Amino acid sequence: xxxxxxxxxxxxxxxxxxxxxxxxxxxxxxxxxxxxxxxxxxxxxxxxxxxxxxxxxxxxxxxxxxxxxxxxxxxxxxxxxxxxxxxxxxxxxxxxxxxxxxxxxxxxxxxxxxxxxxxxxxxxxxxxxxxxxxxxxxxxxxxxxxxxxxxxxxxxxxxxxxxxxxxxxxxxxxxxxxxxxxxxxxxxxxxxxxxxxxxxxxxxxxxxxxxxxxxxxxxxxxxxxxxxxxxxxxxxxxxxxxxxxxxxxx
Numbered sequence: 170x171x172x173x174x175x176x177x178x179x180x181x182x183x184x185x186x187x188x189x190x191x192x193x194x195x196x197x198x199x200x201x202x203x204x205x206x207x208x209x210x211x212x213x214x215x216x217x218x219x220x221x222x223x224x225x226x227x228x229x230x231x232x233x234x235x236x237x238x239x240x241x242x243x244x245x246x247x248x249x250x251x252x253x254x255x256x257x258x259x260x261x262x263x264x265x266x267x268x269x270x271x272x273x274x275x276x277x278x279x280x281x282x283x284x285x286x287x288x289x290x291x292x293x294x295x296x297x298x299x300x301x302x303x304x305x306x307x308x309x310x311x312x313x314x315x316x317x318x319x320x321x322x323x324x325x326x327x328x329x330x331x332x333x334x335x336x337x338x339x340x341x342x343x344x345x346x347x348x349x350x351x352x353x354x355x356x357x358x359x360x361x362x363x364x365x366x367x368x369x370x371x372x373x374x375x376x377x378x379x380x381x382x383x384x385x386x387x388x389x390x391x392x393x394x395x396x397x398x399x400x401x402x403x404x405x406x407x408x409x410x411x412x413x414x415x416x417x418x419x
Contacts, residue, residue: 211417211418211419212369212415212416212417212418213354213357213358213361213365213415213416213418214413214414214415214416215350215353215354215357215413215414215416216350216353216411216412216413216414217346217347217348217349217350217351217352217353217411217412217414218345218346218349218409218410218411219341219342219343219344219345219346219347219348219349219409219410219411219412220342220345220407220408220409221338221341221342221345221407221408221409222405222406222407222408223332223338223405223406223407223408224403224405224406225307225330225331225332225403225404225405225406226305226307226332226333226334227303227304227305227307227330227331227332227333228303228304228305228307228310228328228329228330228331228401228403229301229302229303229304229328229329229331230301230302230303230304230310230313230314230317230325230328230329231273231299231300231301231325231326231327231328231329232255232299232300232301232302232314232317232322232324232325233274233297233298233299233300233322233323233324233325233326234248234251234252234255234296234297234298234299234321234322234323234324235248235295235296235297235323235324236248236251236295236296237280237293237294237295237296238293238294238296239293239294240294241277241279241294241296243294244277244293244294244295244296245277245296247296248277248296248297248298249296249298251320251321251322252298252300252321254320254321255300255317255320255321255322256270256300258316258317258320259300259302259313259317262316263304263313263316265302265303265304269302269303269304270300270301270302270303271300271301271302272298272299272300272301273299273300273301274297274298274299275297275298275299276296276297277294277295277296277297278294278295278297279291279293279294279295280292280293280294280295297324299324305333307330307403310328310399310401310403311398311399311400311401312398312399314328314399314401315398315399328401330403330404330406331406332406332408335376335408338376338408339376339410342376342408342409342410343373343410343412346373346410346411346412347371347412347414350412350414354414354416358416358418361418363418363419364418364419365416365417365418365419366416366417366418366419367416367417368414368415368416368417369415369416369417370413370414370415371412371413371414371415372412372413373410373411373412373413374410374411374412374413375410376408376409376410377408377409377410
């Protein structure tokens with residue numbers, strides 16, 4: 170029996186030592202919390218937000234053509250001819266580079282009718298092709314859309330305004346976000362009757378620039394050919410970011 174008592178006692182002592190790793194043992198079995206845990210009780214965490222409003226410098230135009238025909242081949246052929254005419258106008262008349270003209274959707278699909286007597290029946294085919302065009306002279310967008318309509322575009326969904334290079338505004342929004350974080354943390358410290366200390370950590374979220382969508386539904390060809398050109402207003406876009414900041418509390 171005595172041979173087994175010592176090992177058990179050793180296990181108990183080892184367990185006590187392992188438990189003691191969580192702190193520093195004192196007299197009478199008391200423990201002192203580590204200094205870094207004490208620091209954690211004397212911090213404040215806030216999220217600072219920064220935002221600037223700027224004029225957009227680029228527009229993304231959705232210019233499409235829908236054509237219908239009795240066969241898929243004829244629908245696709247008619248669609249390709251109109252898209253080519255539009256593309257030629259964009260490149261030759263408007264001097265838009267190849268890299269700024271991109272096909273974003275294309276399909277040919279059957280059209281159906283249904284009745285109880287005959288069931289589902291194919292009545293023809295629709296070919297769809299949409300180009301996304303990047304354009305930077307925002308004052309001429311209305312005229313460009315009119316020319317695209319005259320060239321055969323019949324599906325212009327919207328115009329998206331944005332900022333092409335957001336990096337040039339990043340410093341501004343970061344400074345605004347940090348000032349906002351200082352304000353919030355200072356108010357919290359004052360309410361808690363404490364003093365705000367040094368910044369301990371900072372992390373940044375993504376810099377975002379929400380785009381502005383402007384509906385640009387094209388009217389009939391007769392209206393598009395009138396003296397009144399399409400009016401498209403770019404407005405402003407907002408570029409924003411946020412910082413997660415941890416401050417010391419004194």
